[in-house]
Amino acid sequence: MSLNENLAKLSNVCGVTGNEAPVREILSQLVKPYVDEITVDRLENVIAIKKGEPSKPKIMIAAHMDEIGLMVKTITKEGFLQFSKVGGIDDRILPAQKVTVHTTTGIYRGVIGSKPPHVQKEEDRRKVLAFDDLFIDIGAENREAAEKMGISIGNPVAFDTNYVVLNNDLVMGKAFDNRAGCLAMVETLKFLDETDCTVCAVGTVQEEVGLRGAGVVAFGIDPDIALALDVTVAGDVPGVREYDTSVKTGKGPALTVSDSGLITHPKILRWLIDTAEEEKIAIQLESGLMGSTDAARIALTRQGIPSGTISIPTRYIHSPVGILNMHDLENSAKLAAAAIQKISKHF
Numbered sequence: 001m002s003l004n005e006n007l008a009k010l011s012n013v014c015g016v017t018g019n020e021a022p023v024r025e026i027l028s029q030l031v032k033p034y035v036d037e038i039t040v041d042r043l044e045n046v047i048a049i050k051k052g053e054p055s056k057p058k059i060m061i062a063a064h065m066d067e068i069g070l071m072v073k074t075i076t077k078e079g080f081l082q083f084s085k086v087g088g089i090d091d092r093i094l095p096a097q098k099v100t101v102h103t104t105t106g107i108y109r110g111v112i113g114s115k116p117p118h119v120q121k122e123e124d125r126r127k128v129l130a131f132d133d134l135f136i137d138i139g140a141e142n143r144e145a146a147e148k149m150g151i152s153i154g155n156p157v158a159f160d161t162n163y164v165v166l167n168n169d170l171v172m173g174k175a176f177d178n179r180a181g182c183l184a185m186v187e188t189l190k191f192l193d194e195t196d197c198t199v200c201a202v203g204t205v206q207e208e209v210g211l212r213g214a215g216v217v218a219f220g221i222d223p224d225i226a227l228a229l230d231v232t233v234a235g236d237v238p239g240v241r242e243y244d245t246s247v248k249t250g251k252g253p254a255l256t257v258s259d260s261g262l263i264t265h266p267k268i269l270r271w272l273i274d275t276a277e278e279e280k281i282a283i284q285l286e287s288g289l290m291g292s293t294d295a296a297r298i299a300l301t302r303q304g305i306p307s308g309t310i311s312i313p314t315r316y317i318h319s320p321v322g323i324l325n326m327h328d329l330e331n332s333a334k335l336a337a338a339a340i341q342k343i344s345k346h347f
Contacts, residue, residue: 261292
């Protein structure tokens, strides 16, 4: 399958935090041809291992499988679903979004509704509607009807967005944070071919609610070094200042110098920059961005694991739709693979 087909497959599936199993199944299928073994740990991280020489370094590459979303909190007597947020979501983007509610009996489509502006007071129309003033309309007549459909408290709710190819190598879809990183991890293994070191490619769970899966799996693997493959804010849209972020789509993968959870180990940063220069891969450096990646948790595991992040610039992350350049995704994988093949020169 092509890169576009694989990203569409990963993007369209629901994997709201805590419900990553559908993503794990696809990711396991995609990595299988390039690794020696695949296991799933007790927290349901998936670990794909490409074995190397025992005397050589062990590297962990991590991409989180979960996406931001919602969760059914209550069902009103009229059959509307009230919800909580899973991960960081701006309340301003929620009204009128189409969603899918995932149950044990099937998938139901709905829309996030609110009190119509025609019956709001003037001061209310100027306010941002808080998520707990909103509801999901699935067309149920009442609570009993919703429950007969299989709706129950705790059901994950995903945004209803389909993958689309745009222009100039740009694509648009749901959950690029972090299905794009998942696909970059698959491509890294594909580009690797042969390597002396042992590579542990991990699809992590529950990143969006505190980097939880990464810490658990890093403790078990105990790698010598680690890389997180993720996405980052692309600032090439109106209203974003160069000071906010200088990272742009189509200009190459971004390397984190620092973010709110990680100051990249200097040897890791030098290793990645030198590799990019040697391989003539354009890169962008970023620092001071709010938020972090699995690398922040991995770096503090056990006695410390030197870690860094390679990110794919993506517009509108943590919203129902993202836009990225496929060349950035592919070059992120090429950089990661080339760096792994040069480990012996740096460590």
